[in-house]
Amino acid sequence: MAQQTQVSRVVEYYHRWLKKFPTFSTLAKSSPADVLREWSGLGYNSRALRFHQLAKHVFSEFHSRLPQSPDELRHLPGIGRYTAHAVACFAFNVHVPVVDVNIRRILTRYSTKVLMASQMMNDDDAWKFAERALPKKNVYDWNQALMDLGGMICTARNPNCIECPINSSCKSAFNKVFLQRQVIKKKNEPSWKGIPRRIYRGKILKLLHFHSFPVEEIAGVLWKNYSSKDIHWLSGVLDTMVINGLLIAGKKKYSLIQ
DNA sequence: AAAGCGTGGTT
DNA sequence: TAACCAAGCTT
Numbered sequence: 001m002a003q004q005t006q007v008s009r010v011v012e013y014y015h016r017w018l019k020k021f022p023t024f025s026t027l028a029k030s031s032p033a034d035v036l037r038e039w040s041g042l043g044y045n046s047r048a049l050r051f052h053q054l055a056k057h058v059f060s061e062f063h064s065r066l067p068q069s070p071d072e073l074r075h076l077p078g079i080g081r082y083t084a085h086a087v088a089c090f091a092f093n094v095h096v097p098v099v100d101v102n103i104r105r106i107l108t109r110y111s112t113k114v115l116m117a118s119q120m121m122n123d124d125d126a127w128k129f130a131e132r133a134l135p136k137k138n139v140y141d142w143n144q145a146l147m148d149l150g151g152m153i154c155t156a157r158n159p160n161c162i163e164c165p166i167n168s169s170c171k172s173a174f175n176k177v178f179l180q181r182q183v184i185k186k187k188n189e190p191s192w193k194g195i196p197r198r199i200y201r202g203k204i205l206k207l208l209h210f211h212s213f214p215v216e217e218i219a220g221v222l223w224k225n226y227s228s229k230d231i232h233w234l235s236g237v238l239d240t241m242v243i244n245g246l247l248i249a250g251k252k253k254y255s256l257i258q
Numbered sequence: 259a260a261a262g263c264g265t266g267g268t269t
Numbered sequence: 270t271a272a273c274c275a276a277g278c279t280t
Protein backbone atom coordinates (compact mmCIF):
# COMPACT_ATOMS: atom_id res chain seq x y z
CA MET A 1 0.00 0.00 0.00
CA ALA A 2 2.82 2.34 0.80
CA GLN A 3 4.42 1.99 -2.64
CA GLN A 4 4.54 5.56 -3.96
CA THR A 5 1.97 6.52 -1.37
CA GLN A 6 2.40 8.39 1.91
CA VAL A 7 2.11 6.14 4.93
CA SER A 8 -0.14 8.69 6.60
CA ARG A 9 -2.65 8.11 3.82
CA VAL A 10 -2.26 4.36 3.98
CA VAL A 11 -2.97 3.82 7.68
CA GLU A 12 -6.76 3.86 7.57
CA TYR A 13 -6.83 1.67 4.49
CA TYR A 14 -4.43 -0.72 6.16
CA HIS A 15 -6.73 -1.26 9.13
CA ARG A 16 -9.88 -1.53 7.02
CA TRP A 17 -8.11 -3.96 4.72
CA LEU A 18 -6.94 -6.26 7.48
CA LYS A 19 -10.39 -6.22 9.00
CA LYS A 20 -11.90 -7.35 5.72
CA PHE A 21 -9.04 -9.63 4.63
CA PRO A 22 -7.42 -10.80 7.87
CA THR A 23 -5.49 -13.68 6.27
CA PHE A 24 -3.94 -14.68 2.96
CA SER A 25 -6.69 -17.25 2.78
CA THR A 26 -9.54 -14.74 2.97
CA LEU A 27 -7.85 -12.45 0.48
CA ALA A 28 -7.12 -15.33 -1.87
CA LYS A 29 -10.76 -16.39 -1.83
CA SER A 30 -12.15 -12.91 -2.45
CA SER A 31 -13.07 -11.58 -5.86
CA PRO A 32 -11.08 -8.96 -7.73
CA ALA A 33 -14.16 -6.75 -7.48
CA ASP A 34 -14.10 -6.95 -3.68
CA VAL A 35 -10.40 -6.26 -3.63
CA LEU A 36 -10.66 -3.25 -5.94
CA ARG A 37 -13.58 -1.77 -4.01
CA GLU A 38 -11.69 -2.09 -0.76
CA TRP A 39 -8.66 -0.47 -2.36
CA SER A 40 -10.67 2.38 -3.84
CA GLY A 41 -9.13 5.77 -3.17
CA LEU A 42 -5.64 4.54 -2.51
CA GLY A 43 -4.48 4.86 -6.09
CA TYR A 44 -2.42 2.61 -8.35
CA ASN A 45 -5.20 0.05 -8.51
CA SER A 46 -3.02 -2.57 -10.12
CA ARG A 47 -1.31 -2.93 -6.77
CA ALA A 48 -4.55 -4.32 -5.37
CA LEU A 49 -4.73 -6.93 -8.09
CA ARG A 50 -1.11 -7.93 -7.57
CA PHE A 51 -1.69 -8.19 -3.86
CA HIS A 52 -4.62 -10.45 -4.64
CA GLN A 53 -2.44 -12.57 -6.91
CA LEU A 54 0.20 -12.69 -4.24
CA ALA A 55 -2.31 -13.90 -1.67
CA LYS A 56 -3.48 -16.64 -4.01
CA HIS A 57 0.07 -17.73 -4.63
CA VAL A 58 1.13 -17.65 -1.00
CA PHE A 59 -2.04 -19.46 0.01
CA SER A 60 -1.83 -22.25 -2.52
CA GLU A 61 1.91 -22.67 -2.87
CA PHE A 62 3.35 -21.64 0.47
CA HIS A 63 0.70 -22.68 2.99
CA SER A 64 -0.13 -19.03 3.62
CA ARG A 65 3.40 -18.32 4.77
CA LEU A 66 5.54 -15.64 3.19
CA PRO A 67 9.15 -16.52 2.45
CA GLN A 68 11.61 -14.51 4.51
CA SER A 69 14.50 -13.87 2.15
CA PRO A 70 14.46 -10.91 -0.24
CA ASP A 71 15.40 -13.20 -3.15
CA GLU A 72 12.33 -15.36 -2.64
CA LEU A 73 10.03 -12.46 -1.86
CA ARG A 74 11.11 -10.74 -5.04
CA HIS A 75 9.46 -13.40 -7.18
CA LEU A 76 6.01 -12.61 -5.83
CA PRO A 77 3.68 -10.30 -7.78
CA GLY A 78 3.99 -6.65 -6.77
CA ILE A 79 7.14 -7.30 -4.76
CA GLY A 80 10.17 -5.51 -6.15
CA ARG A 81 13.59 -4.84 -4.72
CA TYR A 82 12.46 -2.36 -2.13
CA THR A 83 9.42 -4.25 -0.85
CA ALA A 84 11.30 -7.54 -0.72
CA HIS A 85 13.93 -6.02 1.52
CA ALA A 86 11.42 -4.07 3.57
CA VAL A 87 9.36 -7.17 4.33
CA ALA A 88 12.46 -9.22 5.06
CA CYS A 89 13.76 -6.59 7.47
CA PHE A 90 10.61 -5.23 9.07
CA ALA A 91 8.55 -8.41 9.20
CA PHE A 92 11.27 -10.98 9.75
CA ASN A 93 14.15 -8.95 11.11
CA VAL A 94 16.50 -10.08 8.35
CA HIS A 95 19.82 -8.25 8.24
CA VAL A 96 19.41 -6.39 4.96
CA PRO A 97 19.41 -2.77 3.80
CA VAL A 98 16.36 -0.98 2.47
CA VAL A 99 16.38 1.78 -0.11
CA ASP A 100 13.19 3.71 -0.66
CA VAL A 101 12.83 7.18 -2.09
CA ASN A 102 13.61 8.74 1.30
CA ILE A 103 16.80 6.79 1.86
CA ARG A 104 17.99 7.28 -1.68
CA ARG A 105 17.54 11.02 -1.22
CA ILE A 106 19.53 10.95 2.00
CA LEU A 107 22.35 8.89 0.54
CA THR A 108 22.47 11.14 -2.49
CA ARG A 109 22.67 14.34 -0.51
CA TYR A 110 25.01 12.90 2.06
CA SER A 111 27.59 11.75 -0.46
CA THR A 112 27.26 14.19 -3.33
CA LYS A 113 30.10 16.66 -3.78
CA VAL A 114 29.05 18.11 -7.07
CA LEU A 115 25.96 20.15 -6.46
CA MET A 116 25.28 21.27 -9.98
CA ALA A 117 22.79 18.64 -10.97
CA SER A 118 20.15 17.79 -8.46
CA GLN A 119 20.01 14.28 -9.81
CA MET A 120 19.37 11.35 -7.59
CA MET A 121 22.02 8.71 -7.25
CA ASN A 122 21.22 5.75 -9.46
CA ASP A 123 19.52 2.81 -7.88
CA ASP A 124 22.42 0.36 -7.88
CA ASP A 125 24.81 2.86 -6.35
CA ALA A 126 22.29 3.65 -3.65
CA TRP A 127 21.87 -0.02 -2.80
CA LYS A 128 25.64 -0.55 -2.70
CA PHE A 129 26.01 2.43 -0.44
CA ALA A 130 23.22 1.25 1.82
CA GLU A 131 24.77 -2.20 2.00
CA ARG A 132 28.15 -0.78 2.93
CA ALA A 133 26.69 1.57 5.53
CA LEU A 134 24.61 -1.11 7.21
CA PRO A 135 25.47 -1.48 10.91
CA LYS A 136 26.17 -4.87 12.45
CA LYS A 137 23.23 -4.66 14.85
CA ASN A 138 19.82 -3.04 15.04
CA VAL A 139 19.26 -3.00 11.31
CA TYR A 140 15.52 -2.74 11.76
CA ASP A 141 15.97 0.46 13.75
CA TRP A 142 18.63 1.69 11.36
CA ASN A 143 16.39 1.36 8.34
CA GLN A 144 13.41 2.84 10.14
CA ALA A 145 15.53 5.73 11.37
CA LEU A 146 16.79 6.54 7.90
CA MET A 147 13.32 6.45 6.44
CA ASP A 148 12.03 8.69 9.19
CA LEU A 149 14.94 11.06 8.74
CA GLY A 150 14.07 11.29 5.07
CA GLY A 151 10.40 11.76 5.78
CA MET A 152 10.71 14.33 8.54
CA ILE A 153 14.03 16.16 8.24
CA CYS A 154 15.74 15.46 4.95
CA THR A 155 12.57 16.09 2.98
CA ALA A 156 12.40 16.55 -0.75
CA ARG A 157 11.61 20.23 -0.47
CA ASN A 158 13.01 22.54 2.19
CA PRO A 159 14.93 20.00 4.23
CA ASN A 160 15.52 21.01 7.82
CA CYS A 161 19.29 20.80 7.89
CA ILE A 162 19.45 22.69 11.18
CA GLU A 163 17.83 19.86 13.04
CA CYS A 164 19.51 17.10 11.09
CA PRO A 165 21.69 14.87 13.28
CA ILE A 166 24.20 14.29 10.47
CA ASN A 167 24.49 17.81 9.11
CA SER A 168 28.17 18.05 10.06
CA SER A 169 29.20 15.26 7.70
CA CYS A 170 26.62 15.69 5.01
CA LYS A 171 28.14 16.90 1.74
CA SER A 172 25.16 19.01 0.79
CA ALA A 173 23.94 20.26 4.15
CA PHE A 174 22.71 23.86 4.05
CA ASN A 175 23.31 24.02 0.33
CA LYS A 176 20.29 25.86 -0.94
CA VAL A 177 21.06 25.49 -4.60
CA PHE A 178 21.08 21.76 -4.29
CA LEU A 179 18.40 21.28 -1.72
CA GLN A 180 15.81 23.81 -2.74
CA ARG A 181 14.36 22.41 -5.87
CA GLN A 182 14.17 18.99 -7.38
CA VAL A 183 14.68 18.12 -10.99
CA ILE A 184 12.05 19.59 -13.19
CA LYS A 185 11.01 17.06 -15.74
CA LYS A 186 7.78 17.08 -17.62
CA LYS A 187 5.95 13.84 -18.02
CA ASN A 188 3.74 14.75 -20.92
CA GLU A 189 1.38 12.05 -19.89
CA PRO A 190 -1.29 10.79 -22.26
CA SER A 191 -4.48 12.79 -22.08
CA TRP A 192 -7.78 13.36 -23.82
CA LYS A 193 -9.64 16.66 -23.94
CA GLY A 194 -6.99 18.09 -21.64
CA ILE A 195 -7.56 15.50 -18.93
CA PRO A 196 -4.97 12.80 -18.10
CA ARG A 197 -5.93 9.28 -19.07
CA ARG A 198 -5.33 7.96 -15.56
CA ILE A 199 -8.07 10.29 -14.31
CA TYR A 200 -10.51 8.68 -16.71
CA ARG A 201 -9.37 5.24 -15.64
CA GLY A 202 -9.99 6.10 -12.02
CA LYS A 203 -13.47 7.43 -12.74
CA ILE A 204 -14.32 4.43 -14.89
CA LEU A 205 -13.24 1.96 -12.26
CA LYS A 206 -15.26 3.70 -9.58
CA LEU A 207 -18.27 3.93 -11.87
CA LEU A 208 -18.17 0.19 -12.38
CA HIS A 209 -17.89 -0.66 -8.70
CA PHE A 210 -21.47 -1.85 -8.42
CA HIS A 211 -22.90 -1.80 -11.94
CA SER A 212 -21.93 -2.87 -15.43
CA PHE A 213 -22.17 -0.37 -18.24
CA PRO A 214 -21.76 -0.29 -21.99
CA VAL A 215 -19.26 2.10 -23.56
CA GLU A 216 -21.90 4.67 -24.48
CA GLU A 217 -23.18 5.00 -20.93
CA ILE A 218 -19.69 5.34 -19.59
CA ALA A 219 -19.07 8.06 -22.14
CA GLY A 220 -22.28 9.73 -21.04
CA VAL A 221 -21.02 9.91 -17.50
CA LEU A 222 -17.61 11.22 -18.53
CA TRP A 223 -18.79 13.86 -20.98
CA LYS A 224 -21.91 15.99 -21.40
CA ASN A 225 -21.76 15.19 -25.07
CA TYR A 226 -19.35 13.05 -26.96
CA SER A 227 -18.36 12.17 -30.48
CA SER A 228 -17.59 8.89 -32.17
CA LYS A 229 -13.93 9.73 -31.75
CA ASP A 230 -14.48 9.91 -28.02
CA ILE A 231 -16.13 6.50 -28.10
CA HIS A 232 -13.23 5.12 -30.07
CA TRP A 233 -10.68 6.50 -27.62
CA LEU A 234 -12.72 5.32 -24.65
CA SER A 235 -13.00 1.84 -26.09
CA GLY A 236 -9.24 1.69 -26.27
CA VAL A 237 -8.94 2.74 -22.64
CA LEU A 238 -11.48 0.13 -21.57
CA ASP A 239 -9.74 -2.59 -23.54
CA THR A 240 -6.45 -1.70 -21.90
CA MET A 241 -8.11 -1.91 -18.52
CA VAL A 242 -9.37 -5.35 -19.47
CA ILE A 243 -5.83 -6.34 -20.40
CA ASN A 244 -4.68 -4.92 -17.08
CA GLY A 245 -7.10 -7.24 -15.31
CA LEU A 246 -9.11 -4.36 -13.86
CA LEU A 247 -12.23 -5.12 -15.91
CA ILE A 248 -13.85 -7.75 -18.04
CA ALA A 249 -15.74 -7.14 -21.26
CA GLY A 250 -19.11 -8.84 -21.48
CA LYS A 251 -21.25 -9.10 -24.59
CA LYS A 252 -22.15 -5.45 -24.40
CA LYS A 253 -21.00 -4.20 -21.03
CA TYR A 254 -17.85 -3.72 -19.05
CA SER A 255 -17.68 -4.72 -15.40
CA LEU A 256 -15.49 -5.65 -12.50
CA ILE A 257 -14.59 -9.30 -12.09
CA GLN A 258 -17.03 -10.65 -9.55
C1' DA B 259 14.07 0.73 -20.71
C1' DA B 260 11.16 4.44 -20.68
C1' DA B 261 6.49 4.94 -20.07
C1' DG B 262 2.52 4.41 -17.38
C1' DC B 263 0.05 4.02 -13.30
C1' DG B 264 -4.20 7.23 -8.77
C1' DT B 265 -4.92 10.19 -5.51
C1' DG B 266 -4.79 13.92 -2.38
C1' DG B 267 -1.96 16.97 0.32
C1' DT B 268 1.71 20.68 0.10
C1' DT B 269 4.26 24.59 -1.74
C1' DT C 270 -2.02 27.72 -8.43
C1' DA C 271 0.35 24.76 -11.22
C1' DA C 272 3.66 21.75 -10.09
C1' DC C 273 5.65 18.83 -6.96
C1' DC C 274 5.60 14.81 -4.11
C1' DA C 275 4.74 10.25 -2.05
C1' DA C 276 7.70 3.09 2.33
C1' DG C 277 7.75 1.38 -6.44
C1' DC C 278 6.51 -1.95 -9.78
C1' DT C 279 5.53 -3.85 -14.28
C1' DT C 280 5.81 -4.21 -19.16
